[in-house]
Amino acid sequence: MLLKFNQVEKRFKEKQVLSGVSFEIDEGESIALIGPNGAGKTTMIRSVLGLTLIDGGEIVRNFNTRQDVGVMLQHDLFPDHLRVREVIELHKSYSKSNVSTHALLEAGDLVKEARSMVQNLSGGQKRRLSFALSLAADPKLLFLDEPTVGMDVTASRMFWNKIREIQEQGKSIFVTSHHLDELNDYCRRFIFLKNGEIIADVRKEDLNTQKVIVVYLETAEEALDLQRQFGGLMEDRKLYVTDKNKHAVLCAYLQQRGMTFEERLKEVRDCYREIYDLNPEEGVKQA
Numbered sequence: 001m002l003l004k005f006n007q008v009e010k011r012f013k014e015k016q017v018l019s020g021v022s023f024e025i026d027e028g029e030s031i032a033l034i035g036p037n038g039a040g041k042t043t044m045i046r047s048v049l050g051l052t053l054i055d056g057g058e059i060v061r062n063f064n065t066r067q068d069v070g071v072m073l074q075h076d077l078f079p080d081h082l083r084v085r086e087v088i089e090l091h092k093s094y095s096k097s098n099v100s101t102h103a104l105l106e107a108g109d110l111v112k113e114a115r116s117m118v119q120n121l122s123g124g125q126k127r128r129l130s131f132a133l134s135l136a137a138d139p140k141l142l143f144l145d146e147p148t149v150g151m152d153v154t155a156s157r158m159f160w161n162k163i164r165e166i167q168e169q170g171k172s173i174f175v176t177s178h179h180l181d182e183l184n185d186y187c188r189r190f191i192f193l194k195n196g197e198i199i200a201d202v203r204k205e206d207l208n209t210q211k212v213i214v215v216y217l218e219t220a221e222e223a224l225d226l227q228r229q230f231g232g233l234m235e236d237r238k239l240y241v242t243d244k245n246k247h248a249v250l251c252a253y254l255q256q257r258g259m260t261f262e263e264r265l266k267e268v269r270d271c272y273r274e275i276y277d278l279n280p281e282e283g284v285k286q287a
């Protein structure tokens, strides 16, 4: 076991933010932490790092929060008067790691910007620098809070490929993001937070055994009628039916009427819709 939350409680004044949160991750395992704004994701990361004190329960850390951990928080704080290479070298000097400056520049795709002043970097370049710095101590556990916000498509892809490489080296990642498709493609375990509690803990291999039928609909009446018959959740004129007991009869129904639909593996986005999104029978579900 690398990290364990045991009945963790956190309140800010009267607001309960974490409520009996329990889970553990093993060495080499990674987690994507998912939930709407304010669900408590950053609070969890800050609690592990000791930046926020918890009010109850315990956090067991089988790692050293100074030496074994790399961190990319939501807001970048750099000494603006330094060049990119200098900031990287400064960070390297805090640890005893042998990671080369060039490797870190490459990890952040900042080789060309090595001599640029940090204050002149764009928002996305600053995020990439933050990522490079998180790797400076060659950490065995990385905490990444919304890492790809501000990154363009190419930078995000490079970032996730690097994350995959890091995971393949047996290191662990603890990542929060609202980019569900990225999490779906690159992570293997997903923890969903709701009302300060873990509401679902889903593994990619479980998703890979489940299917969703997505029906593309023309009119609102058509959509409602189909939903009344087969259930499912609606979003942007599409009906998503995950109940496998209804799939055979639904497919036959749709084929008979020549309606457009696709059958695909369940994804993180489908879990999110089920857990948080608008459900006509229950109204808007709030995290």
Ligand SMILES: Nc1ncnc2c1ncn2[C@@H]1O[C@H](COP(=O)(O)OP(=O)(O)OP(=O)(O)O)[C@@H](O)[C@H]1O
Pocket: 012, 017, 035, 036, 037, 038, 039, 040, 041, 042, 043, 044
């Ligand atoms: N220092 C603080 N003082 C008071 N309230 C706080 C503090 N830090 C966080 N909160 C509150 O705790 C709740 C959880 O915040 P947190 O930042 O953990 O959410 P999050 O899931 O990371 O959200 P986001 O997706 O917007 O980053 C929010 O209601 C927030 O206002």
